Amino acid sequence: MPGMNLTRAEASTRAELLNVDSYEVSLDLTRGERVFTSKTTVRFTAAEGSSTFIDAVTDTVRSINLNGVELDPAEVSDGIRIQLPNLAAENVLTIDADALYMNTGEGLHRFVDPVDQEVYLYTQFEVADCRRMFAVFEQPDLKATFQFTVTAPKYWNVISNAPTPEPDEHGEAATWIFAPTQRISCYITALIAGPYQVARDSLVSSSGRTVELGVFARASMMEYLDVENIVTITRQGFEFYEKNFGTPYPFEKYDQLFVPEFNAGAMENAGAVTFLEEYVFRSRPTGAMVERRAITVLHELAHMWFGDLVTMKWWNDLWLNESFAEFMSTLAAAQNTEFTSAWTTFNTLEKNWAYRQDQLPSTHPIVAPINDLEDVEVNFDGITYAKGASVLRQLVAFVGQEEFMAGVREYFAKHAWSNTELPDLLSELEAASGRDLSDWGAQWLETAGVNTLKAEIDTDASGTITSFTIRQTAVDEYPTIRQHRLAVGFYSLDEAGTLKRVHREELDISGEATAVDSLAGLQRPDLVLLNDDDLTYAKIRLDELSLATATEHLKDFEDSLPRTLVWSAAWDSVRDAEAPASVYVQLLLNNIGHEVDSTVIMVLLRQLNTSLDNYVASEHSTDLSVQAADRLWQLANEAQAGSDAQLQLAKAFAHRSRTAEQLDLVQALFDGTQSLDGLAIDTDLRWSLVIALSAGGRLTDEQIDAVLKKDDTAKGKASWYTARASRPTRAAKDEAFEAATAATLSNDQQSAIIAGFNNVHDASLIADYTEKYFGLLIKSWETFSHEMAKQIVLGFYPSSQVSQQTLDQTEAFLGSLGEKHPALRRLLTESAADVRRALAARGADA
Incomplete structure (x- = not known):
């Protein structure tokens, strides 16, 4: 959006002029569905006689009072910034305005739950969107205290950085007057309001202070929230961080709130962390999702010290x-x-x-x-x-x-x-x-690029190592050869056929070649693994003997991390067009059934899709895709009943089903005439089957609508959007493209439609949208908020059209762009690079 940018130079200049003491922000959330009242009083010091600006994205500015002088909003406010002339040494600024609710996951987001028609609000301010809720010097180094006063319906819960006070009720509304926060950056302030439900607990900090814990969700989602698991992870995080950081938890309380239509995984608002609602599991989650939620809980908790305190x-x-x-x-x-x-x-x-x-x-x-x-x-x-x-x-x-x-x-x-x-x-x-x-x-x-490491090993006739050298390379564009602290692992097969580590050597390497003399004289193992334990950041390549062992015995590693390092090396080789994607697909399908780590299975299935859709040569991609789907069905049947692997493999089979026979099986699972022992067709899995059947042309609009009637929730509506956009007709794709590029949808709805638009069995169905896409890019980038524009840019980029023509069209558009919109240029350049990589991979596979 023009005018929304802020340069580092502007921020630096403003920081030299100002020191901010405090904000008092008064919000009235009872004025309807479009705007809310936002009145801000800021106290700050400045260089006397200087001028600056305050950020305030507003619908209307009623009044601006600077040190007792009324400023004319028509002269000093453009709806994004308010100019502040002739500052005093000590300043008091009061701005009375109306601000807009957002439906893009930025600023103060307003959501209406289709289940109970209740309104739920939450803020998302990183990077620079608290200016959408109140007037603020929007940059991280102008810390201040923030005191919020909020008027809202009296039956709501209102949560911010400070503990929630007892409200003062008046009629159908109430007012909450929060205590001031500590001195914090503006982007970690927060407001979450609505009839959220809460489960409460507490813990004792290392300082001996009791810290109140709250776990919140919408009323229609609260029954699905695994509070005990979240609180357990939170307690373990507090214990670990307070011990290792040597600093007690710095804020007064710790609330964790699961909110709808969130753009990120979570946000580290001080004492009031917001999370993606996908972490509330309505249906059986994969182990990967449960672990991801735990990591996210711990990630945001770490920010309370690193990011919020400092x-x-x-x-x-x-x-x-x-x-x-x-x-x-x-x-x-x-x-x-x-x-x-x-x-x-x-x-x-x-x-x-x-x-x-x-x-x-x-x-x-x-x-x-x-x-x-x-x-x-x-x-x-x-x-x-x-x-x-x-x-x-x-x-x-x-x-x-x-x-x-x-x-x-x-x-x-x-x-x-x-x-x-x-x-x-x-x-x-x-x-x-x-x-x-x-x-x-x-x-x-201070340098970019990733190094590649490979071992050169010489042995004598008895298999004893006579020399061991680690070679390090870098690409020409980023030639830095780095110093690495790493481990070398030796793995050999035992009598039971298990690959076990028999030796580990940790050392520093530097330069293009490092001789590891300490390994000379040892018996060469079946497999040598560079960067064992994954201590450094580098791609690895296996030597010939180790690669042969890995190919035959990938499933036989005793531990998950070394096996995953080998998986990563194999995938890197495909992406770098050094190994055929078809061979990798067969390696994956031959071994994924033995994987027990849920996240590894999830990532491997993603890589399977990328390989089949982008990296396998076009002349045999159709046949291999059909074979892969058949194999996934076989693996789902062979998986342990009720296991995580069974669930993931069944979903993967549905997604990849192409033939009439495969879609018949998906239909039978959906209808209940076919079943897998231990696999319950719950709400989310049912939608996965519906989306697969829709993409296969097996469901009418009425049948898709009937599923929505049974799950008329926010998540159900998003899945309905995806299912409708997945229909394999030109009319359905036209409808999806027009809807997702209009300004009438929320961020989640737009994302769901884009996912369905791209869900095609034959990429030629959406090939001729490329020209229309490039035709609307500038307008979309300049009109939509950043998150919505970014979804259009990335979501509709013709990644499925793996051709030189796609690259030429991209280059032509970038040429017309000139020096404008560097962020847009970057997104398109990255997308084109993926197509270029896919072309190289297809060449290697052919």
Whole structure:
């Protein structure tokens, strides 16, 4: 949206002029479905005689009073910023305005539950959307206290950062006057309001203080909320973090709220964390989803210290915020919860994301230049989260975990309630570990790209190793050769046919070749695994003998992490067009039935879809796709009754069903004339079958509508949108394209329609939407909010049209774009890179 951007230079200038003391924000939420009253009083100091602006995205500004002087809204407000001339040394500013409810998952989001027609509100302010709710100096380094007064229907629950006070009732409404917060950044303030239901508990902090816990959901979802599990994970997180951080939990209470139509996984609002409602399981969840929820709970809890108590000065250190929380949540899960294989999950999910992101043309150093808010919006990426967390894991291996935590403890002690930059943390880690991190930081944080490691092994006639060298390479565009702290694992088959680790060597490597003399004289094992235990961030390639062992005995690893490292190496080889995708598909289908880690199964099935739809050569993709679906049905039948694997394989079969016989089986599961022992056709699985049948042309509109009547909920409506958009007709695709690019849908509805639009058995059905897509991009980008525009850009990009023509069309559009909209350019460049990679993979497969 024009005018919504803020540059780092503007923020820096404003921070030099101002110190903000406090905000008093009064909101009236009883004025209807479009707007609410937002009255803000800000107290701040400034350089006398200077001028600046305050951010306020408004519908109407009634009055602006600066130090007793009324300013004319027509002269100083443009609906996004309010200009503040001739500031005093001490300033009091009061702005009385109307602000707009949003339905995009940004600002103050308003949702009406179709089950009971009740209104539910929640805020989402990161990166810069609290200005949609109240007037604010919107940047993380202008910390202040925030005091909220909220008028709402008296039967609502109203939650913010401070504990909820007793309301003052007046007629059908009530007013809640919250106490001021501690000094925090504006983007972690929060308001959640509506007839949310709550389960309460408490814990005793390391300081001896009792911390009240609340777990909230909509009334129609509360029965499905696994409160006990969430509270257990929360307690384990508190225990782990307070011990390792050496700082008691910094806020007064800790509420966790599961809210509808949320754009992200969760948001670390201080003391009032909001979560994606997908984490409330109406139907039987996969183990992967339960573990993902636990990691997310731990991630957001880590932010209470790293991000909320101590906050980055500007968004260039966003990576450190997110990487730290991502690393710590996995460490806490592995060391203090039931999810002891969390590092396996991290490798298969997070690192695969990082490797993909780091090989796109838009890759960037972890410490990226962030010139403005548009840069931030597209930097919530695999570098910021997953590569950063991977590099922190490497840093911990480099300095030692206890030394790392000692540095973190000192960092929190010195910088509580303030803003910092990366050197503030690194200096504490250097002091605690005795390691000079200047070169480490230059290698890992200031350069882009991923290295590849491979072992060169010589043996004598008896199989004794005579030399062992680790070769490190980098691509020409990003040639940095890094220092790595890693482990080498030797694995051999025992008498029972199990691949067990028989030796482990941990060492530092650097340069293009590192001789590992300590391994000379040892018997060569059946498989050599570089980066055993996944300590560093690098792709690995197996030597010839190890690859042969892995191919035959992938299912026979004793532990999940080494097996997952081999899976990742195989997938990297396909993505890099070094190995045929068809061979990988067969490897996957031959071994996935032996996997027991739910997240690994989930990711492998995603990779199966990508391989069949994008990477397998077109001349045999149809036949292989049919074979894959048949094999998935066989595996679902062979899986343990009621198991997680059975559920995932059954859903995967339904999604990949193409032939009449396969769709007949899906229809029989839906009708109940066919069953799998232990597999209950619950609400969510039923919708998966409906969507598959719709894509196969097996259901009428009336039949799809009939399923909605049995599940007329928000989730049911979203699934209905997907099912309708999945119908294999031009009319259905036209309807979907028009609906998702209009401004009448919520973020969830738009996303659901786009998913259905792309759910096709034959990609040619949607091939000629490409021209229409490029024709509406500029208007969409300039008209929609960032989240909605981004869904259009990525969701309708013709990724399924794997051809040079798609690349040419993209390049032509980018050429016409000129220097405008760099964030849009990045999204399109990344999408085109995926098509380019798919073309190379198809060439390798052919």
